[in-house]
Amino acid sequence: TQLLEQSPQFLSIQEGENLTVYCNSSSVFSSLQWYRQEPGEGPVLLVTVVTGGEVKKLKRLTFQFGDARKDSSLHITAAQTGDTGLYLCAGLTGNQFYFGTGTSLTVIP
Amino acid sequence: EAQVTQNPRYLITVTGKKLTVTCSQNMNHEYMSWYRQDPGLGLRQIYYSMNVEVTDKGDVPEGYKVSRKEKRNFPLILESPSPNQTSLYFCASIKYSGGNNEQFFGPGTRLTVL
Numbered sequence: 001t002q003l004l005e006q007s008p009q010f011l012s013i014q015e016g017e018n019l020t021v022y023c024n025s026s027s028v029f030s031s032l033q034w035y036r037q038e039p040g041e042g043p044v045l046l047v048t049v050v051t052g053g054e055v056k057k058l059k060r061l062t063f064q065f066g067d068a069r070k071d072s073s074l075h076i077t078a079a080q081t082g083d084t085g086l087y088l089c090a091g092l093t094g095n096q097f098y099f100g101t102g103t104s105l106t107v108i109p
Numbered sequence: 110e111a112q113v114t115q116n117p118r119y120l121i122t123v124t125g126k127k128l129t130v131t132c133s134q135n136m137n138h139e140y141m142s143w144y145r146q147d148p149g150l151g152l153r154q155i156y157y158s159m160n161v162e163v164t165d166k167g168d169v170p171e172g173y174k175v176s177r178k179e180k181r182n183f184p185l186i187l188e189s190p191s192p193n194q195t196s197l198y199f200c201a202s203i204k205y206s207g208g209n210n211e212q213f214f215g216p217g218t219r220l221t222v223l
Contacts, residue, residue, distance in 0.1 A: 028223075041216060042113075042214025045211050048209050048211070090152075097154055098143065098156075099149050099152040099154075101151045
């Protein structure tokens with residue numbers, strides 16, 4: 001069961017460009033998290049959003065939770081090569097976590 | 110240092126040979142979880158445990174067993190591994206506090222079943 005769909009699956013952009021990654025579902029989540037994963041390592045938490053419509057900023061990263069708590073987006077402003085990695089969203093429903101399919105981002109110098 | 114350790118990091122085995130992947134955390138978290146990661150599918154939850162002696166099936170539990178005899182350890186057992194269990198496995202220890210949860214992942218175990 002793939003509850004969370006991420007788009008795009010792959011993204012390659014030039015340094016300095018902006019981008020948005022989407023995480024969509026037909027299910028409602030009590031909270032939604034975004035993680036970044038480097039090759040050979042486990043995912044690392046970037047942010048948790050809890051309230052419908054919530055917006056959180058982490059330096060150049062902006063996270064938004066949909067009003068109905070079914071979807072989320074991650075926007076990166078002026079991407080840097082250090083942003084390269086696999087971005088994963090994860091939703092909590094009940095006591096279970098469901099991860100998205102992932103977006104592999106490559107930022108080219 | 111707060112951490113989640115997994116062993117082994119890499120394992121190549123043959124079909125039907127029982128194996129155990131260990132997971133240990135030093136953060137005193139009650140919630141622990143096992144995931145497998147496959148290309149195009151993201152991470153899928155195999156089993157999770159909300160506390161000692163309490164385990165629940167996740168999304169893909171078939172072919173796996175777990176136990177939680179003490180808070181810090183949560184081993185994953187494959188009684189009779191098959192090639193479709195070839196995957197990258199992650200253990201996670203979760204600071205579970207209602208809305209604001211944080212999952213701390215181990216370094217991963219890459220398993221190949223021939």
